[in-house]
Each structure stands twice: as C-alpha cells, then as structure tokens.
Amino acid sequence: MNGPNLSVEIAGVTLDNPIVAASGTFGFGIEYSDYVDLNKVGAISVKGLTLEPRKGNPPSRIVETPSGILNSVGLQNPGIDHFINHDLPMLKQYRTKVIANINGKTIHEYCQMALKLQNTEVDFIELNISCPNVSQGGVSFGTDPDMVYRVTKAVKCCCQQPLIVKLTPNVRDIKEVAHAAEEAGADAISLINTLVGMAIDINTRKPVLANVTGGLSGPAIKPVALYMVWQVAQTVNIPIIGMGGIMTGEDAVEFILAGATAVAVGTANLVSPTAMLDVLEELIKYMENHDIDDIHQLIGGLVL
Amino acid sequence: MNGPNLSVEIAGVTLDNPIVAASGTFGFGIEYSDYVDLNKVGAISVKGLTLEPRKGNPPSRIVETPSGILNSVGLQNPGIDHFINHDLPMLKQYRTKVIANINGKTIHEYCQMALKLQNTEVDFIELNISCPNVSQGGVSFGTDPDMVYRVTKAVKCCCQQPLIVKLTPNVRDIKEVAHAAEEAGADAISLINTLVGMAIDINTRKPVLANVTGGLSGPAIKPVALYMVWQVAQTVNIPIIGMGGIMTGEDAVEFILAGATAVAVGTANLVSPTAMLDVLEELIKYMENHDIDDIHQLIGGLVL
Amino acid sequence: MKKRIISPIIQNIKIAHGTYKMTLFAPYIASNVTPGQFVHIKIPRDSSLLLRRPISVNGVDKNNGTIDLVYRVVGKGTSLLSKLKPNELDLDLLGPLGNGYKVEENIKSLWLVGGGCGVAPLKLAAQKWSNLDITAFLGFKNKSEAYQIDDFKNLCSQVFISTDDGSLGEKGFITHILIKHISELRPKLILGCGPISMLKILKQISERYDVPCQISLEERMGCGMGGCFVCSCAIGIKDSWDYKKVCTDGPVFDSREVIFDEWP
Amino acid sequence: MKKRIISPIIQNIKIAHGTYKMTLFAPYIASNVTPGQFVHIKIPRDSSLLLRRPISVNGVDKNNGTIDLVYRVVGKGTSLLSKLKPNELDLDLLGPLGNGYKVEENIKSLWLVGGGCGVAPLKLAAQKWSNLDITAFLGFKNKSEAYQIDDFKNLCSQVFISTDDGSLGEKGFITHILIKHISELRPKLILGCGPISMLKILKQISERYDVPCQISLEERMGCGMGGCFVCSCAIGIKDSWDYKKVCTDGPVFDSREVIFDEWP
Ligand SMILES: Cc1cc2nc3c(=O)[nH]c(=O)nc-3n(C[C@H](O)[C@H](O)[C@H](O)COP(=O)(O)OP(=O)(O)OC[C@H]3O[C@@H](n4cnc5c(N)ncnc54)[C@H](O)[C@@H]3O)c2cc1C
Numbered sequence A, B: 001m002n003g004p005n006l007s008v009e010i011a012g013v014t015l016d017n018p019i020v021a022a023s024g025t026f027g028f029g030i031e032y033s034d035y036v037d038l039n040k041v042g043a044i045s046v047k048g049l050t051l052e053p054r055k056g057n058p059p060s061r062i063v064e065t066p067s068g069i070l071n072s073v074g075l076q077n078p079g080i081d082h083f084i085n086h087d088l089p090m091l092k093q094y095r096t097k098v099i100a101n102i103n104g105k106t107i108h109e110y111c112q113m114a115l116k117l118q119n120t121e122v123d124f125i126e127l128n129i130s131c132p133n134v135s136q137g138g139v140s141f142g143t144d145p146d147m148v149y150r151v152t153k154a155v156k157c158c159c160q161q162p163l164i165v166k167l168t169p170n171v172r173d174i175k176e177v178a179h180a181a182e183e184a185g186a187d188a189i190s191l192i193n194t195l196v197g198m199a200i201d202i203n204t205r206k207p208v209l210a211n212v213t214g215g216l217s218g219p220a221i222k223p224v225a226l227y228m229v230w231q232v233a234q235t236v237n238i239p240i241i242g243m244g245g246i247m248t249g250e251d252a253v254e255f256i257l258a259g260a261t262a263v264a265v266g267t268a269n270l271v272s273p274t275a276m277l278d279v280l281e282e283l284i285k286y287m288e289n290h291d292i293d294d295i296h297q298l299i300g301g302l303v304l
Numbered sequence C, D: 001m002k003k004r005i006i007s008p009i010i011q012n013i014k015i016a017h018g019t020y021k022m023t024l025f026a027p028y029i030a031s032n033v034t035p036g037q038f039v040h041i042k043i044p045r046d047s048s049l050l051l052r053r054p055i056s057v058n059g060v061d062k063n064n065g066t067i068d069l070v071y072r073v074v075g076k077g078t079s080l081l082s083k084l085k086p087n088e089l090d091l092d093l094l095g096p097l098g099n100g101y102k103v104e105e106n107i108k109s110l111w112l113v114g115g116g117c118g119v120a121p122l123k124l125a126a127q128k129w130s131n132l133d134i135t136a137f138l139g140f141k142n143k144s145e146a147y148q149i150d151d152f153k154n155l156c157s158q159v160f161i162s163t164d165d166g167s168l169g170e171k172g173f174i175t176h177i178l179i180k181h182i183s184e185l186r187p188k189l190i191l192g193c194g195p196i197s198m199l200k201i202l203k204q205i206s207e208r209y210d211v212p213c214q215i216s217l218e219e220r221m222g223c224g225m226g227g228c229f230v231c232s233c234a235i236g237i238k239d240s241w242d243y244k245k246v247c248t249d250g251p252v253f254d255s256r257e258v259i260f261d262e263w264p
C-alpha cells in the first residue's frame, strides 16, 4: 500500500512533502549530500543571499543556550551571482524545490536581487526582512507593518517567482505584520525568524558572541513560534511555512495543526544532518497511527 | 572573615541581598517556610493581586516545554484586601522586603490598589502591566509606551511606596517602553515577564492549556531576557530587577553584569523550593572566587 | 513537615504492561506518609525537563526505610524514570506532599475503588488500615496491565477485579461491579482513585447512595507547595466554588465537593 | 565520506588532571581518519545541550576498529562525557570531519608542536607518520596535566617537554624551546596544535625561519558540515582575507594564511 499523501502546494508550486530546510541552517544543500538524499526534502531555503558577497561577523558566532542556540553569522554568503552561477545548478539536479532567501539593506537592493533571479530555476523567493534596514536607521524592516508593505509590494512587482515573506518575531503584534505582507501581495508567509538574545561569559565579563547579540532558535522558542503561526493562520489566507524549534515529527504536527501548510527545520540540521528526514519519517508514522491519509486533513486542524 | 557585601538599594529601600522571588512563583512566601528561611531572601514579590478576588483560568494551567514552562494561571488570587489583612502580616514577621505585584483592568483599578496599600507595611509596589487592558480592547498596557506612561504616572501620584514597573517582552522595542516608565516616575524597572506561547496536544488536537495560550518562562527565555535587561540598562537611570530563566548563581551574574541591580528567580522556584538560596550561595561563591567583595563591582560590569 | 530528600534507588522493576515499581530509600517519608500523599520527583539527567513529576506513595517499609512508587510510562519523564537502575543515581524528591485520605476512628469498614494507575495509592491505604474490614474494587484495562492483586488479597477482606476486555476478573468498568454491591452493603466510606471518567461516576454513585467518598485528583503541577497556583481544581458547591490547589488542598477531596463540570 | 556512526564506549579513563581518554568502537573512522580530523559528538541524555562537540582523533587501532579521543573537561558537555562508563550507552558521532594535516611524499622529517589538549591530535600524526624522523615539542601547564609522553617517545626520534611551572621538562613555553632548536635544525615541516596564544607565536616563528607550518584551529561549531557558517576564521593575506569554515575548510590551515588580527 502507498503511504499517506504528503504533497502540498504553495502558490502553485507543488512540494513533494511539507518539510523545508530553514534558511541558513542547511547551507546550499550540497554540503549535506553525504547524509541526505536531497530529493527527499520538500524544499530547501538556501543561506541568506545578498547582492554582494558578504564576509559576515567575526567569531564567535554561535553559543549554546538551554534548549536553544544563539547565532550571529551576519549573513556570510558568496553573493547572489555566485549562487545563481555556481550553487543553483548543483541544487537543481535534485527534485527538491529551491527557495532563494534574499536580504537587502534597502528596498532597491531587494528588487535588484529579485530581478537577478528572473529566468533562473529558483522556485520561490523568500524575503528575509529581519535584518536591520540601514536607510531607516537600523530598525529592521520586519518590525514595521508599513515597511513590510512597501518592501513586499516593491519586490512583488519585479519578481517572477512566487514570493514568500519571512517574518521576525521581535514585534508586538505579528498579525499586523502578516496582514501587511498579504495585502502587499505576498504569496506565502514563513515564520518565525530568530528572537534577539545574548549570552555573557561570566569569567571574561564579555558577551560570548563577538557581535554581542544574536538570534535565538531551537526548541526553546517553539512555544512562541507555534503561537505566532497560529495567530497568523487566523489572519491571512495565504499558505504559511511554520518554523521555530522543530526537532521531531510531533513538533511538525503541532505547527501543521496550528495552520502551517509546510514546516521548516532549522536548528535541528545543526544537531543532526539527517534531521529533516527523521522529521518526515516521524510525521508519516504519526499520520499512519492516526489513520490520516492526506496531510491536508491536518492543516489548521486545531480543535478549540 | 566576612563574606562579600551583597546588599543593594532600590529606591531608598535596602535589600539584604539582590535575590528576589518573582511574582507568581513563590505564592505569598509562607508556603515555602518548611524549606526556606524567608529572612535570607532579599525581597519577595507576591502572587499578582487584583482588586477583587479572582478565580483564575480553568485547568490545565501549566505545560512543560523544552527548558521552559508555559503557564496560564490567570491571576488567581484572594484579592488585595485579603492580602493586606491576612498574608502581609505573616510575611512581615521576616526581614525580607515585600513587593506587592498589582494588576488592574483599568488605570483606575491600579490606583485603587495603590491607595489600599498606603499605610501598609508593603515595601514596594510592582505594576504588572502585561495583562490585557479591557478598556483598551484587550491590548496589554505594557506594549504601548503611551499607556505605560499614563498608568505609571497615575499610580505614582497615589502610591506611597517606591514604584517598580514590570515590563513585558512582547514588544518591538523594550527601550521605548522602559523610557516611558522612567519618564512617568517609575522608581525601578523589573523585567522580563513571560513571552506569549502555546502548546498543542497532537493526540487530542487541542491546546494543552485550557486558556489556549500561556506565558513562557524558564531557561529557554534567558537569552532574550538578558538582552532586554542589557538594553534597558543602557536606557534608564533607575535600578533594574532582572529576571527570566535564572536557575543558578552564574545566571544571576550574567544579569547583574548586564546591568541588573537585583535579580528575580521565578520558574526555578517551581523546580526546587530552595532555588533562591542556591542561587544566592552560588553567587557568593562566584564573588569569592573572583575576589569581588561588593556586588556593586559587578552591576553593569559587562565588558564590550 | 515536607522535606527535600535525596533518595537512592533500591529497585526499579516492571510489574505490568507499561507499569513499573520503584523502591526508594527514604526513611523520613516511609515514617511520615499518609495514604493519598505523594512525592514530587525531579527527573534526573535531562535538564530540559524542568518540572517535577508527582507520584503517589504505593507502599512503605518502615523497618527498611523504603517506599514504593508504582507508575505508568506515559511521557518523557516516566520513560526516563523507568530506565534507571538501582544505585545508578539518587533521586531528588519533595515529600510527603498533599493531604491524604482521612479515616475517622469510628470507621470499621472501608471500600477502596481504584482504576488503572489509581490502584497504586490505594495499596498504601490497604496497608495502613489493614485492621479494618476492607473491600477493594480494582479495575484495569486488561490482564496485562493489572498489578499487585495478591497484595490487595492479603490486606483486604474481599477483592473484586474487572477489566475492560474481561481478560481478568469481570468484564466491564469497576464502577459497574461497585454498583451491584453498594445497594445491599452500604459501606461507611469509599476511597477512590483513578481516571477522571471513573471518578465522575464514583461521585454520582456515592451521592445516589449517600455514602461518604473521598477521591484523589490529578492535575498538572508546578511547585507542589501551593506557591504557583497552577494545579487548580474546582471545589465547592454548584454556583459557589473556587479553584483549590490539588497539591496542598488535595489531592484527596470529598467527592461531593468536586465540581467536575468546570473540568475541561 | 563523512558518516554518522553509533559508537559503543570501550573505555573512558582519566589520564591527567582534568583530562580523559575515551576509546570508542568506530571501525569506519579508525580506517579513514587522517591526523587533524575530528569527530562531532552528540552529548547524550541532556537534551537541553543541543550542539555536538568537536573532538580530534588522538589515536586509532585499525585491527580492533577503535579510536581514542583525549579531551579536557571544560564545560557541561565534556563533564557529561567524562562520567560515562564503558557500554553504558553508545555515542552518536559524525566523522571523520574536516581537513587534516598534509605531509607530502618527499617530506622525511617532521616537527610536531603541541600545547595542552592540542597535544592530543598530534599523537595520531606521530602514529601515522612514525616512519619519518619526528621531533615532538609538547607543552603543558604542569606535570599533573601532562599525558601520553611515553607514547610520543615511542613514536618520535626526539621529544622535548616543557611546563609553565617547570614541574616536568623545561620551565617555560614550548615555543621557547622550539626557537632554541629551529635556527640550527631548520625542519621541513611543522604541524602545530594548541591554544591560540601558542599558535600565534608558532606562526611568527615559522615565518621568521621560513619553515612551512600547518596549524589546527578551534572555533565554536554548529553543523560541522559547512552548512551553517558559524565556525569562521579569517584566512588569506592581510587586507585580502575571507572567513573560511573551520569545520570543512579546516581545522588545519597553512599558518601563513591565518589572520590572527581578525580574531577577537
Ligand atoms: C497527586 C498525583 C499523584 C499521582 N500519582 C501517580 C502514581 O502513583 N502513578 C502514576 O503512574 N501516575 C501518577 N500521577 C500522574 C503522573 O504524575 C503523570 O503520569 C506523570 O507526571 C507524567 O509524566 P511524564 O513526564 O511521563 O509525562 P509528560 O506528558 O511528558 O509530562 C509533561 C508534564 O505534564 C505533567 N503531567 C502529565 N500527565 C499528568 C497527569 N496525569 N497528572 C499530573 N501531571 C501530569 C507532568 O508532570 C509534566 O509536568 C499522579 C499525579 C498527581 C497529580
């Protein structure tokens, strides 16, 4: 007998299954090919791209916290051109869908990147709007609904692929921001990005991260992420890619019940290279145990 | 030889040591007298009080999450009159300072409670402004700098004791809110309260908490709390009571280095009734190992 | 007085399907515990599991200073406990906690009604009040989940067993068997423990036949000391009840006072 | 090829103050590891500790399919490892990871310079290249922290030891001893591993005397596979460098390419 149906559609693109690699935690995919058959992953959101190559922040860039990690990579990446010419063709040998996670300092930069991605094999563009917007005095785009509207609208006008807007949790009301993205034409929402946090080395009295602060991810933030996904699911009509601390199939089920059409695995990839396949397998097992033959029977299935 | 000096002053009131019981996690203190010599705790912030007795939310009210807990007690308490007549006299048999944590649905209610506390032996009033403000359509007072200013100002006018304003982390910019509280006359700031979160039982498909959402606390949120305390310490000139996931003396040192004058222990009290004494002992050990003879040498001692 | 106790593990064995018995060295608790009281266990090793787990005391051996706990593996904490070996490490317990069952001097006969892991604390009651005339009604899902039946037979005048599938004793809920006997025998006091569905029926039965009944409630706990207000249960009379604390006001309550309608 | 391996613990013993040696059954790694490569270990039991810990391979026994790791207890993870007993559980490892030391065919003599736990991976180098003429310079804080000196003596032509306090070998930094010999002997290749302060001096020395030198760097890691970009170190030439990945581009780099100024 066949297993349950796992394929989901996001803005007209079909993913074989709802498991997505969260941006920044799975490189450009190829790094993991010793461990993972990339054909088995629904989609891969690649490391955050910028217009020019970026060195990123000085080390240390990571610190372990209780059931979480703080990172301050600072968007180290080889630049979007290198991605298009070098990494994308390698990744495109696999069935997995490719999400280009783009990061701009200005709206113009986002648009330039979207234009460069035209006529490439990229399946989705993911707008990461958590990074500080230099021209707005360092406040992150993603915390201001107006800015979210403007950047989404602008990129939507010049991008060919379906547009995913990735929300930051460092806001007062996630619904407001999600609503702004949908209004501006986003085809899907992904959330959450990391929470801002820090750690101090009490022997040196210095911050552990050279960048002082970092982004908190992992199981520690799962309850917050789940709440926000649920909130956004009640607000928008576009599909949601939920993430934040997903380590197991059971975690994935929670996010799907809360309203996510797909789920992304981030920190778990740092813990185990096969994390996504494990999550997928456990998700299938859960569905079989509960006689669920289509993932759509779970999406948004929370009972209040 | 004597140990290091641990006493700190907050708004003219001296605490024997900087360890405070976080509101809601240590009842009215007396519950713990089998385990803890209450004279040894710097201060106790009692369970959140309301004008009238409150039943609180239906069970389940607690769920464990990775390195954290979600709670949705819903401010069950016997009302401020019962506290003043019954609990306060018992607690006042001890040296520990008493912080009355008050919770109103309107500014008027906060003021009524502050007035009731006049001429009582309460040492501090702590304004918990994380609860939804009914007259403002359910948005929490604490997420809007204007409302924070107004409620703080109003209570400051009618309260006799030093006023601590307790901030919620569910905001975009904690500095803004802290600044508003200071401007309005707050004598101290305490932070952080819990982050909003949820958990789903994948077998019943229902939220685990009857109230659907709850507040996340414990080590999971420590990096976020520490970051916010550090941010606020750079913004205000009044003392800070830092909290969020403090389980050990080392955790306490991190918060003190980030700028907290005192630290509150919350979730750890649920894990171990002697948590505060353990934290205190470890703090002393750290100071001794590092030849620090006065806690003031640590406060704000982060090296950038 | 409640204490914090560091307790060596003497034995930890499987006694039924998914059910384990752990014997701990804890003389203070062995001497001071009342049936229905519980210990609050810190789960060792995995520091991501913050909360203690409440487990009732199942039996004591005052001479050896040991207590028995019987627990079902339902989640991460109990699964971790089930894997511990004797002397591998010491458990950190708080106890004895809560208010146990109360049997007045004038009571001569006692009915115990337990279901599933609710049978466990009743064994301590049978042990403590073994001088009384005890009738036990014990319900299990099936034969493989039944445990300690011989212990009850040794301590009680009469023991009735039922299983959902009839694989042991009578087939059906234990409350069905109870009801068959209650109209003729009219016991003076019932002590009950088990799943909420059973406790609801027990409350109805005891009210219908006007037999005093004490039941032990379960709720998710934090501190276990009355400090955090998370372990609430609705206690009082209809339209005039309050949330009481299972940890310090309970876990044992007079069944007439428990307002199950307020339970989700 | 990198693999994920579930590895039984064969032995886990203290070999010096704060320093442990763990022997694991991991035939695949024993057969495929190069000196300087490491395994990435999942810390068992405490699920609040998410990240794996990178530990270099210290020795191999291909016949028995075992590898040795030597590690210092510095924090929660290594402390937990140090308490594990043989056969208590299996460790989850990734490996062999990273680029190890490279010794070209034409090299006939080799100098190894190690400090503290940096001595550990050099033992595998001594083992692998024991047919060459090896001189080892090993520095420790004091006698009680020294380990595996006899092993080096068996594998190397000459072994120099120093300790900070002179309690074993010469007193002072090992780089001082190195400098005393380098001007006359001019080695063909130096392989170094140790604290960053030592590596900085090693880089200077090797540049001054124009001796090729490979050093192994440490940085906090995430994935260990090049996927997360957290393990950065500045590699290149002054004013034209990039952050490379310690996990896949390293941990071993040509010392001339390591830009220590960009290190915090
Ligand atoms: C007063 C009292 C006495 C009890 N005595 C026994 C006993 O003798 N034998 C026995 O098998 N069980 C007993 N229980 C239930 C037992 O506490 C739970 O089965 C256990 O805590 C589950 O832990 P876990 O980590 O395996 O499950 P998880 O689901 O992983 O636990 C997650 C959290 O939920 C709590 N929780 C889950 N189920 C329950 C429950 N039914 N009641 C209270 N908290 C729960 C846990 O304590 C923990 O905080 C008792 C409960 C109470 C309140």
Ligand SMILES: Cc1cc2nc3c(=O)[nH]c(=O)nc-3n(C[C@H](O)[C@H](O)[C@H](O)COP(=O)(O)OP(=O)(O)OC[C@H]3O[C@@H](n4cnc5c(N)ncnc54)[C@H](O)[C@@H]3O)c2cc1C
Pocket (backbone or CB within 6 Å): A063, A064, D038, D051, D052, D053, D054, D055, D056, D057, D070, D071, D072, D073, D074, D075, D076, D077, D078, D079, D117, D120, D121, D217, D218, D219, D220, D221, D246, D251
């Ligand atoms: C390639 C490589 C090889 C290594 N080989 C050895 C070896 O053979 N023997 C040995 O004793 N040590 C070695 N180390 C250092 C070792 O990885 C750390 O000492 C260890 O991770 C500390 O873990 P902890 O949990 O005890 O410390 P904690 O401070 O509790 O660890 C917290 C986090 O910081 C990381 N961390 C802390 N110190 C270091 C460090 N010095 N380098 C990298 N990450 C660190 C941990 O991995 C963990 O993620 C090596 C490091 C690297 C990068």
Ligand SMILES: Cc1cc2nc3c(=O)[nH]c(=O)nc-3n(C[C@H](O)[C@H](O)[C@H](O)COP(=O)(O)O)c2cc1C
Pocket (backbone or CB within 6 Å): A022, A023, A024, A025, A047, A048, A049, A071, A073, A075, A101, A128, A166, A191, A192, A193, A194, A216, A217, A218, A219, A221, A243, A244, A245, A246, A264, A265, A266, A267, A268, D222, D228, D230
């Ligand atoms: C090391 C690391 C790097 C990350 N880099 C990016 C990035 O470049 N772009 C982005 O949108 N999110 C980035 N993220 C955020 C993740 O994609 C994800 O939103 C977040 O980590 C929450 O999911 P998790 O808890 O499963 O990790 C990064 C996260 C980590 C841990």
Ligand SMILES: Cc1cc2nc3c(=O)[nH]c(=O)nc-3n(C[C@H](O)[C@H](O)[C@H](O)COP(=O)(O)O)c2cc1C
Pocket (backbone or CB within 6 Å): B022, B023, B024, B025, B047, B048, B049, B071, B073, B075, B101, B128, B166, B192, B193, B194, B216, B217, B218, B219, B221, B243, B244, B245, B246, B264, B265, B266, B267, B268, C222, C228, C230
């Ligand atoms: C069970 C519980 C009840 C709480 N009740 C209150 C309350 O009544 N008033 C309040 O200001 N904060 C309350 N809090 C928040 C704590 O005081 C504290 O701000 C928060 O838990 C973070 O600290 P921690 O991580 O050490 O627990 C409560 C927290 C918990 C866990």
Ligand code: FES
Pocket (backbone or CB within 6 Å): C220, C221, C222, C223, C224, C225, C226, C227, C228, C229, C230, C231, C245, C246, C247, C248
């Ligand atoms: S568990 Fe804290 S009050 Fe009952």
Ligand code: FES
Pocket (backbone or CB within 6 Å): D220, D221, D222, D223, D224, D225, D226, D227, D228, D229, D230, D231, D245, D246, D247, D248
């Ligand atoms: S540890 Fe992830 S890239 Fe090196």
